[in-house]
Amino acid sequence: MALHESMLEEFGLGPVWVRRRSGAGSAGTLADDAVGQPAARTDEAGLASALPPRNADGSRAPAPPLRTVETLQTAPPLTQQVETPRAVQPPTQDVEPVDASASFAQNIEAPRTPTSPPRTADATRTPASSPRTAEPPQPPADYFDAPPFDDLPWLDDDPVAPSTPAAIEPPADTHTLDWPTLADRVANCQLCRLCERRTNTVFGVGDREADWMLIGEAPGENEDKLGEPFVGQAGKLLDSMLRAVTLARDSNVYIANVIKCRPPGNRNPEPDEVARCEPYLQRQVALVKPKVIVALGRFAAQSLLKTEASIASLRGRVHQYEGVPVIVTYHPAYLLRSLPDKAKTWADLCLAKKTYREALDALGVAQGGN
Template identity: 60%
Template structure:
């Protein structure tokens, strides 16, 4: 190695050797740069680092050769540096360095460029966090207590303490069930408020909802004829009401919860009228008053009781309009009701009614 280097020195070829080495390394760098064109920023950065390392390697070798040309000591130091480099090159397999460079290049190609964190920081600080619950601040810390609700809305008097005017007003403003949503009018009741006879039907129909009065239309006319046959009339010793005060949509049967919410009004009406007899008109009214699921045919022909008042069950006038053959049965029920009333009412009241 020393003889070869001395020969290069004597022939004046050392500068040529350095230029050739530099040119060779520059060609390698150009080739790496050409391969990196079209790749992302991370790949170009890796290639640049590799070229710089090779340039530094060439500079080290050139410095070693220059030192060797200048002094003997320098020659020994340069040879020692080259020997160490040669030893390291021999220790590492030739393919390992190339493989490492290829691996680094492949990783650079596979790894997508990362956006600059500092550039996106202001946007991240400006955007609100996903778990921002500031919009809950308008809600109260805890729901109002039952006592506070009572203070905000004064408690109304119990239904069983109301007089006629207060009861009618309470019914007209009632919103205790869903039937209030589609009603036109509440149907409170009509007739003599001190009557001996109280007729109770199921619920208002379309005509009743429109006029706010029970039993109007054809069914109401038939009911008036039935009363006339007994020597009675609407508003004369007769009070007419319904179990339900609002019309169910489509004239469907009222739901149990609707009956339960509306029943206190009927109970209060019965307590205020103090009738001697109640006639339940139709299956639903009979089942609601008597708290039973029995059929109307099984309930007819005998006397029941509601709130201490005798109850006689008969067909609804609307049903009799469709089933004319049952009018005779309805007349039998009315005769039973008249006999029950005669037995319950004082003689002077019966004499006044017959007049």
């Protein structure tokens, strides 16, 4: 059987041979009606199919190519890459300031809850993460990863070796200065590089004959603009803390910082900056003559006490700085974010108040409202 005939039979389209009857009841033979004419043959179901016509020599012509009833068409592969639309950024909103002066134990920032992926312009959500299809581009050989603007080094055209804390020594007469001369010396100080980017020096504020002295770390952005320590929300909370122990910023309290100029980006002051600025603080303590000092924050406590101990290990004890009792507690800016530690700060203030009364008793001074 030819190949094309077998394929026709496989699909149920092949010829069905039947016997023809000639005359009455005689057995017929398989034959065609005429040479070159297809003979019609009918199967039991009544379906007819035609064979190819015969040639003059009796052979059949080749059958036409097979055509199936249905052709499976495969969709062409997707060649266009669909660009994922960028997520629509929500409009920025100004954060409403927290009123820290209302209560010492309030105004805590609520914890943030995880949010769903942002919606794109067509209201679909962007996937949380997508697999990488290629390695990230490598920077060229001469690529220089510059630090943030606030941390750019102060260098000349010809770089020189960094100076050590002993390269520029503070004036030796700092311990002899009075208040006006000391304030003028701080305002014009150029002992370290912090002077290059400051707006104002932050000398100190309060009663210069106070019994209480509060010492913080360094000025922030608002303090640098106004030239006064502890302003803004942290300053309001500090005022509330002082009222809790019957004190006020301008009454029986003097507030100062370890560093008088704002470090770029509010970073921690470096050791050489602390070494060059510390004589000013020492002279302020000597002029105020406080009965008790409250160190606000880890950096202020470590700078005053010359230690690397944690603030948790320094709290709850009485330390000494220049012969004055020192109580360590948390910074007001930290308390704005930590509600449980406000109770610990209240305990520290009570310890400071107790230490102050003991200092008055030792001097034989009659105690007042504090």
